[in-house]
Amino acid sequence: MPRQEGRPRSASSTTTEQARAERTLARVKVTVLLFGGAAEIAGSSSVRVEVEREPVAAVVLAALGRSVPALEPVLPSARLAVNHEFARPDQMIREGDEVALIALVSGG
Amino acid sequence: MSITVRIVDGPIGTDALASVEAASDGGCGARATFEGIVRRLEQGRAIRAIAYELYRPMTDHELIRLAQGAAVEFGLERIAVVHSAGRVPVGACSFRMVVEAPRRAAALDAMTHFIDRMKREVPIWKRIEWAE
Numbered sequence: 001m002p003r004q005e006g007r008p009r010s011a012s013s014t015t016t017e018q019a020r021a022e023r024t025l026a027r028v029k030v031t032v033l034l035f036g037g038a039a040e041i042a043g044s045s046s047v048r049v050e051v052e053r054e055p056v057a058a059v060v061l062a063a064l065g066r067s068v069p070a071l072e073p074v075l076p077s078a079r080l081a082v083n084h085e086f087a088r089p090d091q092m093i094r095e096g097d098e099v100a101l102i103a104l105v106s107g108g
Numbered sequence: 109m110s111i112t113v114r115i116v117d118g119p120i121g122t123d124a125l126a127s128v129e130a131a132s133d134g135g136c137g138a139r140a141t142f143e144g145i146v147r148r149l150e151q152g153r154a155i156r157a158i159a160y161e162l163y164r165p166m167t168d169h170e171l172i173r174l175a176q177g178a179a180v181e182f183g184l185e186r187i188a189v190v191h192s193a194g195r196v197p198v199g200a201c202s203f204r205m206v207v208e209a210p211r212r213a214a215a216l217d218a219m220t221h222f223i224d225r226m227k228r229e230v231p232i233w234k235r236i237e238w239a240e
Binding site: 035036037081085100102 | 161163165166169227228229230231232233234235
């Protein structure tokens with residue numbers, strides 16, 4: 001643990017503010033496209049969720065549930081697609097990726 | 109091995125895969141054809157039509173991927189599928205599939221396998237237009 005003794009109080013405060021600012025900067029908004037019943041539940045064909053920078057698919061899926069709680073029942077059987085391909089839960093999502101929720105109900 | 113995947117707007121005509129069937133050279137002993145028809149009752153209620161929503165181009169990619177997998181797994185010589193996008197009224201065809209294999213069992217099994225996986229994995233959603 002580095003000693004901070006003797007540091008001016010203002011410097012410590014600045015450091016805290018910087019850390020807070022960095023955390024804010026480290027968060028990004030990801031747009032998730034919705035289709036079918038999921039779009040009807042959300043009342044929209046897309047939802048923007050705020051997550052940490054360069055999140056993995058599982059993090060975005062969880063954030064979607066927090067953003068639209070009504071979607072939570074469909075999420076356990078749903079998957080995310082990134083750039084038109086199913087994503088693994090640990091797959092990183094990068095800026096500019098097209099992200100979609102693929103929640104299918106068998107039938108017909 | 110021949111793989112054909114098509115998406116058409118609205119109902120599928122009976123000649124949608126005519127060119128695929130005409131191309132057969134007689135090397136296979138089994139050709140199975142399946143048509144999915146929009147049925148009048150859904151959960152006991154009358155409907156007027158189904159509107160199919162697709163997430164393209166992912167829908168196309170996934171149909172091709174499944175068709176390739178089925179062709180390899182069941183030893184198919186030919187697999188062709190066509191699916192509707194948009195509104196299809198009751199009684200009309202919304203899905204057609206043709207497979208050819210050296211023998212009957214492989215052709216029939218491949219068809220069931222493909223359709224089951226399509227319903228689970230291919231991004232196609234149905235919106236029902238109720239009659240009332």
